[in-house]
Amino acid sequence: MPTQIADITHAIQLAVAPVFLLTAIATLINVLSGRLSRIVDRRRVLNGRLAAAAPEEPVDDVEELALLHRRGRHIYHAMFFAVLGALLVCLVVAVAFLGTVVSFSVAPSVAVLFVGAMGAMIVSLALFLREVFLVVMARSQRWR
Numbered sequence: 001m002p003t004q005i006a007d008i009t010h011a012i013q014l015a016v017a018p019v020f021l022l023t024a025i026a027t028l029i030n031v032l033s034g035r036l037s038r039i040v041d042r043r044r045v046l047n048g049r050l051a052a053a054a055p056e057e058p059v060d061d062v063e064e065l066a067l068l069h070r071r072g073r074h075i076y077h078a079m080f081f082a083v084l085g086a087l088l089v090c091l092v093v094a095v096a097f098l099g100t101v102v103s104f105s106v107a108p109s110v111a112v113l114f115v116g117a118m119g120a121m122i123v124s125l126a127l128f129l130r131e132v133f134l135v136v137m138a139r140s141q142r143w144r
Helices: 002-014 016-052 059-102 107-138
Strands: none
Touching (some): 002 059
16 A cells, blocks of 8 residues: 555656646747737727728728738637647646556556647647747738
8 A cells, every 4th residue: 555655646746747837838828818819909900990991991901900810820729739738738647647546557658648748839839930920020011
């Protein structure tokens, strides 16, 4: 019995590192959510201006709406992959803990889940970087 308690304690200690990773992922999701909220708010403003303007006027607004649509799509997908990464990290912790309790080899499962989590985070960060690139490139245009 004391061996099981020592094993469980060790599994809990090993789960601490992924918890820090979950904190970082949650922070990224928070940043992405804030950016998506700003995009939605800006689209509402532009749609209101388009509804009130003459049909020949709002060419800039239509272009900006298209840009905001692209940015929103990138942020949405970045959030999807960040959440997927967080779920995979949670599975890493759960599988590692279950491996201690049930006594089966979890190394291959943990490795695959962790690599999947890192892959999802790489995709999420790449999409975030792409969205930032779109913003920087759009700064050269003069939005109202």
